[in-house]
Amino acid sequence: MLARLTEIRATDPEAVGKALAKRRRRSLLQSPQKSQGGASVFLVAADHPARGVLKVGADPMAMADRGELLQRLLTALSRPGVDGILGTADIIDDLALLGALDGKIVFGSMNRGGLTGFRFELDDRFTAYTADGLVAAGLDGGKMMVRVADEPEALRTLAACAHAIDELAARKLPAMIEVLASELEDGRVRNRADADSLIRAITIVSGLGTTSAYLWSKLPVVDELVAGRTLLYPKDGDVARAVDAAAAIVATRAPR
Template structure:
């Protein structure tokens, strides 16, 4: 813990304590940009995991609990050419604003954080993060919500989250703010009780169909989707909706970085896929080279774009 190169937690804490209005001032000064620019593709770095209590990376259970180290890695990633922005909870966004790392970068605020990782109430994913009015007031560029649905959920968690997600779609559309919806069908592991995402063709297809129909309009809705278990199924899965989509990077599958990149490359060539949103696999690569991992992902986007 403590201070990582270029990031002083003591300074951040001092500013927050003595001048809390500095966050809003930094947000007001931030140089903004359109959602899509240049190639029309998106490369977003995700750092919304800690607010859900998901702090582990590989065999390091609390890797993301080192805030100075996380911020340093984010600053490295955001400075790389071809990176469009960040997806994070308010505390991380506020730190990055104070550090001046978000000029000319998109900022996507994470909205529902109530379904804490590993909790018995994980499927009751209430909106405890950004609200639509917060995103508008802070001049942020978009929002993101996670929608996990368990058809066998005995409690009201899944349906409550589903209804809340629909109202968030409406609230964001009323403000003409894009909203990235990340849907999963899930089920409880009977042995451990842990939630498992259904990444089969059928599971991802159903999740896309449900997410696409939320709210009174889908005009401002994007999808944030995983690559299916069998990457050959991805083309058929993506026929389910006309909404623009970005791929959820997730962790490197089976530790095989090259294979994961090839899965991304194939999916990025599908007509509705417009980019990547990747977190831990870029911020905490096995070789420690954040800039190199980010540059590889950016190159995937460049070489799979229509203009490549």
């Protein structure tokens, strides 16, 4: 698989754009099934490597093997309860070339500059998809992350996210914004897991931009929070079963 992708990228780079252009689209929120209780969307997150987040469990380089990561993503996207994926262009382009994005919702990650463990982590700059890039790729929306913290770098990220929300709204694209309440502890970023801190962060982020018409909030469940990448790297190695179990939870907790 990797050899084929490498050959295509080396000899026919325009194939990426062609694959994205012919991708079969779907509506963001399909009609809910009565048995599920309401509409829900289950997206697999695959934007961690772009921030240098490769560790899963005890393995510090779990997500470094691109071939294995793609294979796990292909398995996840093949499961009936999965609606789509969010990721950076390198991942999205490969999956498009593999024909794995037909009928799926695809959000492109926009700010990946806040590299994990770096001194400038809170200064999460927009280094990935732009609003125009999302339109050109035919993606369904843009995803960004903001950590609300009492630091100048966090303020710059808040302002950049507000601008991106407006840029996406002008193109009638949803802006999915991942909200975290954070603080610096011994020079490293720590996410606060208490509900009060998260609620305060949500109220701040909800007011970003000149319109909230296209704003989607991506919120962590702070009680017994489990990192999303563990779905792709479960302890027993059974990606399909882990994804199916997560999909069942999403379906049962859909709004009624």
